[in-house]
Amino acid sequence: MFKRIYNFVLLFKEYAVFSILLVLSLVLMALNDNTQIRHIRGVATVVFGVVQDQLAFVPRYFSLRKENDILRRMNVDLADEASQLREAKLENDRLRRLLGFKDVSHYPLLAAKVVGKNLTLLRNTITLNIGKLDGVLPHMPVVGDGGLVGVVANVNDHYAIVRILYNTDFRASTKSQRARVDGILAWDGEDLILTNVAKNLDIVAGDTLITTDYSSTYPPNIRIGTVSEVAEQQGSLFKRVLVTPGVDFVKLEEVFVISYIPDSERSELEQSLQQKLRR
Amino acid sequence: MEHYVRSTLAILVLLLLQTTFIPFLSVGGFLPDVLLIWVVYIAVTRGQLEATITGFAVGLLQDAVTIQFFGLSTLTKTLAGFVAGYFFNENLTEQTLGSYRFLLITLLSSFVHNVLYYGIFLQGIQDALFTSMIEFSVAVSLYTALVSVFPMFTFVRKYRFSQSL
Numbered sequence: 001m002f003k004r005i006y007n008f009v010l011l012f013k014e015y016a017v018f019s020i021l022l023v024l025s026l027v028l029m030a031l032n033d034n035t036q037i038r039h040i041r042g043v044a045t046v047v048f049g050v051v052q053d054q055l056a057f058v059p060r061y062f063s064l065r066k067e068n069d070i071l072r073r074m075n076v077d078l079a080d081e082a083s084q085l086r087e088a089k090l091e092n093d094r095l096r097r098l099l100g101f102k103d104v105s106h107y108p109l110l111a112a113k114v115v116g117k118n119l120t121l122l123r124n125t126i127t128l129n130i131g132k133l134d135g136v137l138p139h140m141p142v143v144g145d146g147g148l149v150g151v152v153a154n155v156n157d158h159y160a161i162v163r164i165l166y167n168t169d170f171r172a173s174t175k176s177q178r179a180r181v182d183g184i185l186a187w188d189g190e191d192l193i194l195t196n197v198a199k200n201l202d203i204v205a206g207d208t209l210i211t212t213d214y215s216s217t218y219p220p221n222i223r224i225g226t227v228s229e230v231a232e233q234q235g236s237l238f239k240r241v242l243v244t245p246g247v248d249f250v251k252l253e254e255v256f257v258i259s260y261i262p263d264s265e266r267s268e269l270e271q272s273l274q275q276k277l278r279r
Numbered sequence: 280m281e282h283y284v285r286s287t288l289a290i291l292v293l294l295l296l297q298t299t300f301i302p303f304l305s306v307g308g309f310l311p312d313v314l315l316i317w318v319v320y321i322a323v324t325r326g327q328l329e330a331t332i333t334g335f336a337v338g339l340l341q342d343a344v345t346i347q348f349f350g351l352s353t354l355t356k357t358l359a360g361f362v363a364g365y366f367f368n369e370n371l372t373e374q375t376l377g378s379y380r381f382l383l384i385t386l387l388s389s390f391v392h393n394v395l396y397y398g399i400f401l402q403g404i405q406d407a408l409f410t411s412m413i414e415f416s417v418a419v420s421l422y423t424a425l426v427s428v429f430p431m432f433t434f435v436r437k438y439r440f441s442q443s444l
Contacts, residue, residue, distance in 0.1 A: 013328060014361070017332065018331050021332070024335070025353040025357055027350075036401075036403055036404065
């Protein structure tokens with residue numbers, strides 16, 4: 001093997017020696033720092049750049065593969081980051097709206113996150129991540145950025161279950177903000193309706209509905225929603241008033257529990273009257 | 280060994296001539312290159328390998344003495360020795376030396392040498408690079424070839440003398 005190489009070198013010894021001496025000469029020349037060498041370096045840089053540019057179309061398989069891996073990983077990281085940012089922005093928007101509500105509310109509010117939802121039953125509820133230890137008590141009203149959400153039905157140390165508007169057990173004394181027409185808000189399993197609205201009363205689609213002073217559970221003037229449709233009922237003294245709630249329960253994620261404790265004196269008086277009437 | 284000593288001495292003498300006496304023979308600023316003639320002589324008499332190495336050594340010495348553009352003469356004379364070496368024929372050494380072929384080999388080698396030399400030397404300092412390079416190369420090559428007539432005549436006489444014996 002070595003003999004072959006030796007013979008080969010011997011056969012082309014003139015070229016080998018010439019090449020070595022040529023390289024040596026070029027190295028000696030490169031040691032200069034005169035105008036000519038600087039100019040040649042400049043030209044060489046340009047030529048090298050042009051050649052490299054022309055050869056750029058040749059795919060560099062291994063480096064491309066490595067680059068691809070890095071880019072793919074970066075893509076996943078960035079997608080994750082973008083998703084988190086989008087989520088943070090949406091949360092920020094929601095919290096800003098809630099803060100707006102907090103600013104106009106006259107009652108102490110307890111912020112809570114919705115950690116569970118039941119929206120397909122007749123007695124629908126949501127679960128909050130705060131409980132007794134946070135100051136939540138049964139019958140406290142719950143509001144979102146769009147208005148009334150429901151009322152606390154059950155509570156333990158760390159969680160609270162809220163009976164929402166779409167619950168057949170839910171009732172709320174309601175009035176039209178424009179015409180001051182009263183009624184009882186209820187859900188019949190299909191529609192949210194304002195009951196006990198006599199035919200002669202002035203209520204039209206688009207009217208905003210709010211809570212009244214009559215309720216011992218809800219503080220007055222909390223927005224509930226708007227009247228979406230008003231229909232006459234054959235053989236009935238009342239109108240059928242359909243209501244669209246201000247809160248989108250599907251998208252609901254953050255709420256406030258209102259620390260509202262009804263006036264006990266009033267409650268006791270009302271209860272004693274009820275008892276007398278029963279006798 | 281004796282050959283190498285003689286060769287080294289000859290190079291030193293020619294180098295001395297090139298740097299001291301030859302400048303007086305300047306025509307229009309152009310000088311003949313006697314060291315190149317020596318490299319061609321080595322190429323014709325000793326072959327390509329020795330001519331290449333001689334070219335390198337001569338160029339290196341010349342660069343060391345002139346200190347103008349270190350490495351440039353080394354490069355060009357190495358190339359000239361290599362090119363001239365293609366015309367080596369050990370059976371026709373004396374005929375080549377004593378005929379116009381020596382002039383032609385010198386002219387060609389000198390032209391290659393000068394094109395490269397001025398091609399690099401004029402970089403960045405001469406606007407009409409190509410014209411100047413050809414002009415200088417042709418002038419110096421012709422002058423060098425003309426001067427190589429003197430050794431050629433010496434070889435002719437030597438060759439005839441050896442033929443007459």
